[in-house]
Amino acid sequence: MKKTIRRMLTVCGAAAMMLSAAQIIAFADGDVKEVALHMPTVYDLPDAPMVEDAINQITEEKYGIHLNLTYVTMGNWQQQSNLLFTSDEADVIAVFMTPLSTYVKNGQLEDLTDYYANASDEFKQIWSEDEMKGTSVDGKIYAIPNLRNFGNIMGLNIDEDIAAEFGIENGQKLTMEEVDEFLTKAHEKYPDRYALVPQGSDSMVNGWTWDGMGDGKNxxxxxxxxxxxVVKNxxxxxxxxxxxxxxRKWYQEGFTMQDVLSNTQPFQTxxxxxxxxxxxxxxxxxxxPGMIRTEIVSSWIPTSNYTSLCYGINVNSKDKDAAWELMEIxxxxxxxxxLLADGIEGTHYVVNDDGAISFPEGKTASDCxxxxxxxYWIVPYSGNTYPLDVNGPTFFEDLIQFNKDSLRGPAFGFDFDITNVVDQYTACSNIMDKYYKALLSGSVDVESTIEQANAEMEAAGLNDIIAEKQAQLDAFLAQ
Structure with missing residues (x-):
């Protein structure tokens, strides 16, 4: 008998893969295993129970697994997920917002090395042994990557109508000098609009050409x-x-909002x-939608991008074998x-003639x-599902190829452990919080602010952190 499903916010479900005849016989007597999957979500998902029921119609009959699936909103994820790792409530869980190495150091994730070694060929075709280095710590696999872009092109998003007006095309390569020229002309013609706004509310850009190696504070x-x-400040x-x-130049010339550090509106809005x-x-x-994208920095994969969102098995899971079965499914x-990625056809999406999908007429992701x-970038694997119309019918094939073509550095798979410098790291993190976004926004003088920030961080132990990170990286490269 199925236990009552507990939903933190909105519960939903997923699972299934082809098993051998012997495995099918093993649960032919009606013995169904319960496995809990916890995932983050951007939107409220009121129809998730409907989707969960549809998935369980497949998984119970085909695999002998009943899934208890819980979605937690992004704003609550870090707190809720940290609590989940202290109990056996979660079996398979997204590793997100907290570094993979932190969970490994705390002994909260199951070692998946042997599970991967014995996984089906179908599963290994999705993630090769080389790619699994991206979610390994000290040579052992602790999580499975999910499908999203590991590499990033850094560029400028531009209102498509204004881009066309200035002759800028989607995918066009720009230098920073050309960006400056465009922003200057756009500001002159449209003085009532901000020429440039932050990428993420109060952050002008989420990364550029520097790699923090799993350290979000850089x-x-x-x-x-x-x-x-060579590790540098x-x-x-x-x-x-x-x-x-x-x-700084654009801020002083009035191209961007003067209260940039208190902005709360996303750039899409x-x-x-x-x-x-x-x-x-x-x-x-x-x-x-409504924008074109230019390229300033070609695609490259930051060291820890594979670990920024992946899926692992809680070390407290009562049935780790069943949890791994779910992982392969x-x-x-x-x-x-x-079902997990798109929902129910006709209710949550419609399939177009080209093989892409659209939300039902008059509906969007937020209200369908x-x-x-x-x-799609949240679920474990969307590569064998339908892409949204805005991304085109070949989106997932293109995404997989994009990841293969993106530049990887020699430190790929390295993840910094702060244990030996935790006091210095805490002190320097607070100082970085004070200066990093302010410098990126252009709202402070660059030379004097960097001089002040460096003096404070060196006094707080930045050089100890850099030396420790260099030593760990050298040991990693030596392996």
Whole structure:
């Protein structure tokens, strides 16, 4: 008898893959295993129970697994997921917002090395042994990547009508000098709009050419899109100083909002409502409605991008074997993957003649009842499902190829462990929070602010952090 499903916010479900005849016989007597999957979500999903029921019609009969699936909103994810790792409530869980290495160090994730070694060929075709280095710690696999862009092109999103007016095409390569020329002309013609707004509310850009190696505070980075092996102070790298010098110029010339550090509106809203013209962004092969995307920095894969969202098995899971069965199902069964990623055909999406899907007429991801098609980057594997019309019918094939073509550095798979410098790291993180976004926004003087920030961080132990990170990286490279 199935236990009552507990839903933190909205519950939904998924699972399935082809099993051998012996495995099918094993649960022919009606013995169904319960497995709990926890995932983050952007939107409220009121129809998730409907989707969960549809998935369980497949998984119970085909695999002998009943899934209890819980979605937690992004704003609550970090707190809720940390609590889940202290109990046996979650079996398979997204590793998100907290570094993979932190969970490994705390002994909260199951070692998946042997599970992967014995996995089906179908599963290994999705993630090769080489790619699994991206979610390994000390040579052991602790999580499975999900399908999204691991590489990022860094560029400028521009309102498509204004881009056309100035002769700028989608995918066009631009230098920062050309960006400056465009912003200047756009500001002159449309003085009532912000020429440039932040990528993420109060952050002018979410990354550029520096690689923090799994350290979101960037306390010690690799230059040149992760191609260097020398750890440096971010504020002393040429690219950071150059970027901040440009944004300082644009801030002083009134191209961007003067209260940039208190902005709460996303760029999609500001540009979509004709309040702004452009913003920096990191992207892959997906599109943003109403905008074109240019390229300033070619696609490269930051060291820790594979681990920024992946799926692992809670060490407290009561049935780790069943949890691994679920893991393979989530990556290989097309019917289950499609239900989990897109919902129910005719209710949450319609299939177009070209093989892409659209939300039902008059509906969007936020109000269709189950908008995960727009959150393809959250689910474990969407590569064998339908892409949204805005991204085109070949989107997932293009995305897989994009990842293969993106530049990887020698530190790929490295993840910094702060254990030996936790006090210095905490102190420097607070200082970085004070200066990093302000410098990127252009709202402060570059030279004097960097001088002040460096003095404070060196006094707080930044050099200890850089030395520790370099030592760990050298040991990693030696392996």
């Amino acid at each position: 306390l010690g980075v690799l230059e040149d899109c992760g191609q260097s092996t 971010l504020f002393e790298t040429d690219d950071f100083v150059d970027f901040c010098t440009w944004t 500001l540009i979509g409502n004709d309040q702004a013209i452009a913003c920096f962004d990191n992207y892959a092969v997906n599109n943003v 989530l990556y290989t069964d097309k019917d289950v993957c499609t 009842g189950y908008g995960m098609a727009e959150g």
